[in-house]
Structures are given as C-alpha cells and as structure tokens.
Amino acid sequence: MPTTLNIALIQTDLYWEDPETNRKMFEDKMASVPDDVDLVVLPEMFTTGFTMRPDKIPLSESQETLEWMKKISKQHNKALIGSIIFQEDEKHYNRLFFTTPDGNLESYDKKHTFTLAGEDEVYEAGNKKLIFDFKGFKICPLICYDLRFPVWARNAEDYDVLIYVANWPKKRINAWDTLLKARAIENMSYCVGVNRIGMDGLNYEYPGHSAVYDVLGEPLVFSKDNEILYATLNKEHINVTRKKLKFLEDRDTFSLKG
Template sequence: MEEELHIALFQCHLFWENPEANRKAFSEKFDSISSETDIIVLPEMFTTGFTMNPKNIDEHEGEKTLAWMKFAASKRQVAIVGSIVFKEGAHFYNRLFFVQPDGKVHRYDKKHTFTLAGEHEVYKAGEKKLIVDYKGFKICPLICYDLRFPVWARNTEDYDVLLYVANWPKPRAEAWDTLLKARAIENMSYSIGVNRIGLDGLGHDYSGHSSAYDALGKQLAFSEREEILYVSLSKEHLKTNRDKLKFLQDRDDFNLL
C-alpha cells in the first residue's frame, strides 16, 4: 500500500467549445508536471467550458478525448481525471473519466445537474456514486454542483479523498471555499477542488480558488491564477486522526433511496 499520493491540480483557462485546442494546450502543459505526480486533475468540461449547447460539439469528440486521456496517461504513467461533454445514444452527459495509466477507465455522470443554467434540460443526470481504489487510496470523484449536496458526498464508504472538478463562477467563490472545507471536516477525508479561471464564451468569470484540505480542514493548497498546484496526501494523516477522533463511527444510520 502506498503511504502518499501526489496530485497535480490544473487550474487554467479553457477554449470555448474547442476540444482540439484544449487537448493541445493540456498536452503541452503535461510536459511540465513533476515526476512524482500520481494523478492529474483537470476542470469540469475541460475540452469545451461549461456549455449548454453540446450539439455545437461533434458527437465523436467525447470518444476522441477519452482516447487522448488513455494515451497521455500511458505515456506519462499517471492517472488523469476530468469531465467532458459525452454523447451516448440519444443523451448527452457531463461525464467524468478517471483514466489509469494501465488503460483502466472509471466513469461518473454528474448527479446534480445545475438547474440555474438549465443543465438538467440538456444533460442526463447520473444515478451512481463512484469510488476508485488507486495506489492504496479510496477516491470519490464528483462534479461542481455536487459540492452543494452533503448527503451525496456522505462518507459511508470510508473513502480517503473527495475530488471535485468544476466550472464554479467568481460571484460564488466564497461558497466554493466554505463548502470544500466543510466536506473535508464532516467526512474526515481530504477534500480537493479543481476549478478553471478566466472568462467563458458567455461572459461568465471564473477566479479559480482550486484548493485542497486535509481531514481536519487545514488548507494545503490554494490559487487564484493560472498554474499547476501540487499536493501530497498522507495515509498516516488519515489513520492517526480517524483513530484519535472517531467521528465517522458516530454517523447517522440512514440510506439513500
């Protein structure tokens, strides 16, 4: 079992509804990552920005991006995580992929579609939570608006890391900061959020605030500019604090229907 997990958080501008340009930009950025990196985390809808017009995107772009993620993960021997516009059958999804360097792929469809922007009218919501076992850590990846719903993130699986990818706008940055920290404390887990920066094609402004918190709510990383943030997670930190502070054992006993 690995005792540490090294994660690179990519906080950056996105080219609006332009998957090819975004893939090219990220491929170039990948060349600068630390050799210790185990996981690269990209923002929500990292090939398009938070578009509500998925029909503007070629329906094959999702498969192209997934193939690109597999190639990049294998080449650099890191896992790559991020969500994209993905068409399956008659439906569009805001789908997160967790791609391992050995080619194994995990997927999660955003549960809480953002009704304020009409996402629920365009993208089909997911129904299943995902827990990924990777290098000795149990990781629960979620997407943006999911952050506002603590019951969905409730740590009934004894996961180690909550991982949010987002396009979270600047006017509500304080809520983002507060909720990320709260999710760490209440679930006795690491809580990590990766957000974009800059203006999107609709004029919405994003200020980043990508950050990471440990199980006690201590901030480990934070940024408001375009950069790659690095954070190292410790199994010993989790074990020590969970053994000492047995808060998870006092969880209310109920199930989601």
C-alpha cells in the first residue's frame, strides 16, 4: 500500500469563457509536470472562469472537457481533479471531476452555490458529499464557497486529504488563507487549496494563495505566483499524529440532511 502521494497544484490565469484555449493552456502546463506526480489539481471552473453565463458555453463543451480530462490522465499517467460547467437534463452544475489513468471517474456537484454572485440562480446545488480512495489515501474534494461551511467538510469519514478548488477573489483572500488552515487543523487531515490568479471578465482579481497544509495546519507549500506547486503527502504523518493526538475521537456525532 502506498504511503506517499505526490501532488501538483496548477495556479494560473484563465481565459474568460474560452474552454478550448484553457484546455490547450493546461495541456501545455501538464507537459512540464514531473513523472512522479500522482495527482494534478486544477482550479474551479478551469475552462471558463467563474462565469454566471453558462448559456454562452456550447453544450458540447461539457462532455468535450470531460473526455479531455480522461485523455490527459491516461496520456500523462496522472489523476486529474478540477471543476467545470456541466450541463445535464437541461440544468447547469458546477461539477468537479476526478479522473485516473485507468479510467476511474468520480464527480461532485458544488453543495454551497455562491449566492453573492447569483450562482444559486444559475447552477443546481449538489447534496452529496464525495469520498474516494486513491493510492491508499481517502480524499474529500470540495469547491470554493464550500470552504466557509465546516459542518459540510467535517471529517466524519476519517478521510486523509481535503481538497478545495476555487476562484477566490483578492478582496476576501484573508478568509481563504485562514479557513484552509482551520479545515486542516479541525479535521486532522491534509488540506489542499488551489486558487486561480489574474483578472476575470468581470474585472474581479484573483491572487492565488494556493497552498497545502499538513494535519497540524503547518504549510507545506504556498504561493501567489503563476506557477505549478508541488507537495508530497505522507500517510505516516497522518497516522502518527492522529495516534498521538486523538482529537478526532472526541468529535461530535451528527447526520446531515440534503
């Protein structure tokens, strides 16, 4: 059973509402990711930016990007994770996909749609938490605004890694930094946050601040620049720390209703 997981976080600007150009850009960046990386994490809505105009995106782009993720995973022998606009049954979703080289596919629909931007009026909210296994690690992926809701992220499943993909603006970046660290500490899990950079089509600025925190909230990597970040997650760090500090054993028990 593997005891380490090598991850890459692609923090970059995005081309506004332009899936084809964004796919090409990420494809170029993937070419520089080392062979020993197991998982590559992309930002929220990585083919379009955080647009509230899904009707401007051709219906075919949903499936085309999903097929692209499958192709890239297989081509580079790495898992991919990131969210896109996905249309299904005449409804739009901010849907995260996880793809692996052997064809495994998992998906998660953003639970907390961002009411401040009207996301709740355009995209359907999800109601199911996703936990999946990858190379010996239990992973829980969430999307942007979900970060503000600790009950939804609460580690009732003994997962090892919490991943947030985001378009988190500069004006509220202090909350992003603080809450990522808090989610790691309270859940005693690695917490990975990937944010975009640059200006979007509505002139909102995004400053990056992508990061990985260990189970004690210590940063492994952090950056504001347009770059690819790397980190190695260690299962022994999780097991040893949880055995020594049994905080999760004292957690409150509860159930969630969708």
